[in-house]
Amino acid sequence: MxxxxxxxxxxxxxxxxxxxxxxxxxxxxxxxxxxxxxxxxxxxxxxxxxxxxxxxxxxxxxxxxxxxxxxxxxxxxxxxxxxxxxxxxxxxxxxxxxxxxxxxxxxxxxxxxxxxxxxxxxxxxxxxxxxxxxxxxxxxxxxxxxxMEQFPALDDYRAARIQLLSPDSYMTRHCTFTTRGCHFDCEFCSVSPFNGKTTRRRPVPEVIEEIKNVKEWIRAELVERMATGTLREAMTIAAKVWVGLEEGSIVAFVDDLHNSHRAYCRELWQAMKSLNIKWGCQSTLFLGDDPEMVKLAADSGCISVFVGMESISDNSLAETNKGFNQVRKFEDQIKMFHDHGIMVNPGMVFGFDNDDEAVFESTLNFLIRNRVELAYFNVLTPLPGTALYDRYTREGRIFDRDWAKYDGKHVVFRPKRMTPEQLQEGFFWVNHE
CATH class of the missing domain: 3.40.50.2300 (Response regulator)
Structure with missing residues (x-):
C-alpha cells in the first residue's frame, strides 16, 4: 500500500x-x-x-x-x-x-x-x-x-545541514569533519569497531569549500538577526563579529582522530590559513612531538585540542592498548602546544585495572602542574561493541546494565584495585576539585 x-x-x-x-x-x-x-x-x-x-x-x-x-x-x-x-x-x-x-x-x-x-x-x-x-x-x-555493507566513500560528501540546529544554543554550530575511522584500537573505544580501523579522508578542496560556505551563511544569518532583533542582540552580535568570535569563525572538527595523516593535515592546514577562522579538534598528544606541524596548526587558527591522554600510568595505557601514549613525554608535549598558544584539553579515564585510590589525586596534581586549561574526567565504561565490554562480560565484572549509567559518570563494573564505591567517590571528588 x-x-x-x-x-x-x-x-x-x-x-x-x-x-x-x-x-x-x-x-x-x-x-x-x-x-x-x-x-x-x-x-x-x-x-x-x-x-x-x-x-x-x-x-x-x-x-x-x-x-x-x-x-x-x-x-x-x-x-x-x-x-x-x-x-x-x-x-x-x-x-x-x-x-x-x-x-x-x-x-x-x-x-x-x-x-x-x-x-x-x-x-x-x-x-x-x-x-x-x-x-x-x-x-x-x-x-x-x-x-551497512561497506563504509561510505567520503568523496563528493554532502555538507551536513547544520542550519537546522538551534541558534544561540552552542559555542558554535559550525561543525564538520575531515576523516572517519581510527587505525588505533583502544580497548574501551567504539570508534574503530563502528567506523573502521583504517582512516578515510575527505578531499581537502571539498572541506575548504564547505567551511567557506558555512561561514558565509552564518554571517548572513547574523546580519539578518542584527537587523531584525533587539538593540541588545544587535550590539552583542556586532561585538562578536568585531573581535572575530562570531559563530561562523569558530570551527569544531569532530573527527575522532583529526591528525591521523601528516601529509593530509599539512595540505589541509596550509589551505585553512586564508580562511581567518579559529578551530579545535581531537588529536593525539604525540602531535606535540612535531614542532613544525604544531606551528602550522597554530598558524591556520588552531586554538584548542582535545587529546585522549586517558592515564598518567604506562601500565594502564598498555592495558587499554594505548601504548603509543608515552607518559614520560606528556609534559614536553603539553608545553609544545602551550608555546604555540593552543589549549590542551585532555580526556582522563579512571578505573583501569592498575588504578587504585591514589590515581585521582596524582592525576589532578599532574594536570595542575602542567597548567592544563580544561580536562574531561570519565569513569571507564564498557560500551557494547567494544573489546572492553566483551572482556568484562567474559570475566563477569559488569553488575549494572542500566544503559543510562553508561555515560562515563557512573561505575557499572567491578574494578580490580578498589571497590565500585571508591571509584565512584574518587570520580566525584576529582570533578569537584
Missing part, C-alpha cells in the same frame, strides 16, 4: 537527538554556549534526505520535543547512555501512529533490543543506507533492518 495515497506529497521527517531530562550533569544554557557543540549525525542524515522532504531537527539537550508535532517519519540517533530516553521517545511517537527509525552505535550493537521499541533500525554509517530507507518508506515496504 502506498502510504502517500490521497495526500500532500510534501512529507516531514522529524530528527531527534535524545537527552535525559533528569541528567544530573545537564549544563546550563550559558555553560553550553561556552563549551558545547552539537553532534553531527542528524545534520548529516538531513543532508542525505531527499530534497522534497521537509526536515526538522530537535536536540533535546537544548530544545523541547513536541510529541504532537505533525510528521510522517521520526528518526532518532542513539548513543548507549541515551538509549533509555530514545526508547521512551520512540514509544511515545509510535503511540501516535508514527513510524520510528533508530540508528547509531547502540542499535548497531544491540539490534534485538532496539527493535523492541521501533519499526526500523539502521546499523552502521548511514549515508548509503538512508536514501534507500526513505524510498522504501515512500513505497510502503520499509525493512526492519538496514545494515
Amino acid at each position: 502506498d502510504v502517500n495515497a490521497g495526500r500532500d506529497t510534501t512529507r516531514t521527517l522529524l530528527l531527534l537527538d535524545p537527552y535525559p531530562r533528569n541528567n544530573p550533569y545537564r549544563m546550563t544554557a550559558s555553560e553550553r554556549r561556552s563549551i558545547w557543540f552539537p553532534k553531527l549525525s542528524l545534520p548529516v542524515i538531513a543532508a542525505y534526505t531527499p530534497p522534497d522532504w521537509d526536515v526538522q531537527l530537535v536536540d533535546e539537550a537544548v530544545q523541547e520535543i513536541d510529541f504532537d508535532h505533525p510528521c510522517d517519519l521520526v528518526g532518532i540517533s542513539v548513543m548507549t547512555c541515551y538509549a533509555p530516553r530514545a526508547y521512551e521517545l520512540a514509544t511515545e511517537f509510535r503511540k501516535r501512529g508514527k513510524t520510528v527509525v533508530l540508528g547509531g552505535v547502540h542499535p548497531t550493537y544491540c539490534p534485538e533490543e532496539a527493535l523492541q521499541y521501533c519499526d526500523t533500525i539502521v546499523c552502521g554509517e548511514a549515508e548509503d543506507l538512508w536514501p534507500q530507507a526513505i524510498a522504501d518508506f515512500e513505497a510502503g515496504r520499509m525493512k526492519r533492518i538496514y545494515r
